[in-house]
Amino acid sequence: MFIFGIIIIVAVFIFRGSFKVIPEDRHFQDKLKVRQFATFGGFALAAILVIASLIRIVPAGNVGVQVLFGKVLTGSTLSEGLNVVNPFIDLEIMTVRTQAYTMSIAAEEGQRYGDDAILSLTKDGLEIAMDLTVWFHLDNIEAGVVFQKIGKDYVQKIVRPAARTAIRNTTVKYNAVEIYSEKREEVQDEINISLAVDFEERGIILEKVLLRNIKLPAKVKNAIEAKLEAEQDAQKMEFVLLKETKEADRKEIEAGGIAKAQRIIAKSLIGERGRAYLSWKYLENLKGLYQSPNNTIVIAPYDKSFVPLLQMR
Numbered sequence: 001m002f003i004f005g006i007i008i009i010v011a012v013f014i015f016r017g018s019f020k021v022i023p024e025d026r027h028f029q030d031k032l033k034v035r036q037f038a039t040f041g042g043f044a045l046a047a048i049l050v051i052a053s054l055i056r057i058v059p060a061g062n063v064g065v066q067v068l069f070g071k072v073l074t075g076s077t078l079s080e081g082l083n084v085v086n087p088f089i090d091l092e093i094m095t096v097r098t099q100a101y102t103m104s105i106a107a108e109e110g111q112r113y114g115d116d117a118i119l120s121l122t123k124d125g126l127e128i129a130m131d132l133t134v135w136f137h138l139d140n141i142e143a144g145v146v147f148q149k150i151g152k153d154y155v156q157k158i159v160r161p162a163a164r165t166a167i168r169n170t171t172v173k174y175n176a177v178e179i180y181s182e183k184r185e186e187v188q189d190e191i192n193i194s195l196a197v198d199f200e201e202r203g204i205i206l207e208k209v210l211l212r213n214i215k216l217p218a219k220v221k222n223a224i225e226a227k228l229e230a231e232q233d234a235q236k237m238e239f240v241l242l243k244e245t246k247e248a249d250r251k252e253i254e255a256g257g258i259a260k261a262q263r264i265i266a267k268s269l270i271g272e273r274g275r276a277y278l279s280w281k282y283l284e285n286l287k288g289l290y291q292s293p294n295n296t297i298v299i300a301p302y303d304k305s306f307v308p309l310l311q312m313r
Contacts, residue, residue: 094143099135118130187211
């Protein structure tokens with residue numbers, strides 16, 4: 001636009017020099033107006049183009065890398081918003097927002113279609129498949145260097161291979177079962193540390209690495225499931241044994257209480273007091289039988305004092 005503005009200014013001067021207005025010409029006023037209008041319009045258009053070429057707007061969440069005649073101005077990266085620049089600058093827009101790069105077994109997930117999981121060997125020689133998501137963003141200060149040395153496709157050149165390498169270098173230190181279970185967080189933290197160093201050297205800031213899924217070989221997975229099932233059965237058996245022990249203790253205490261109660265009752269039935277109690281109890285039972293809708297009445301043998309003839313020892 002700046003070049004077009006200069007061309008228009010030159011064209012206006014050429015026009016004014018070639019378009020002569022002579023007072024003696026009978027169309028003097030009309031030609032003068034045309035000349036003034038063309039001059040004003042040309043200068044106004046040229047001014048707009050020149051000013052527009054000096055102003056660049058960088059969208060929110062981005063930075064602008066300035067390229068002057070093919071040379072990247074690494075120390076003059078523009079921030080978001082309105083900026084005044086050299087009119088001969090070419091501006092390359094690069095995002096500094098958080099980006100997510102996913103490598104997944106699922107075909108519909110991730111940047112590449114199909115199975116893009118990371119296959120890695122473990123310490124015990126087994127091959128595991130891992131789903132991974134990397135959160136990162138471009139360092140706005142290093143954006144010019146990244147554009148100069150790597151280019152705008154730094155995700156494919158740096159993020160993807162560095163992430164896959166960091167994972168393989170980490171998983172080889174652990175057994176498959178450890179990665180799958182108790183040391184999963186430790187593995188994830190070690191990958192974060194390793195990958196952060198690689199990214200920082202290339203102007204990229206790592207935010208976090210997420211291990212989304214770990215797929216073990218079938219025989220290892222079956223062995224883990226069998227072990228967990230055996231542990232659950234053992235815990236269940238311990239619970240049953242404890243319950244039975246408590247029940248046995250309860251029954252023993254209950255039996256002791258019943259035996260004690262029986263001894264007390266047996267002692268209370270000896271002598272005159274016992275005979276009087278049995279006589280009263282016998283009459284109460286007869287009264288209940290009489291008032292019952294049941295027509296069948298069973299009378300136990302008794303003596304003259306209405307004491308049931310029971311064999312007491």
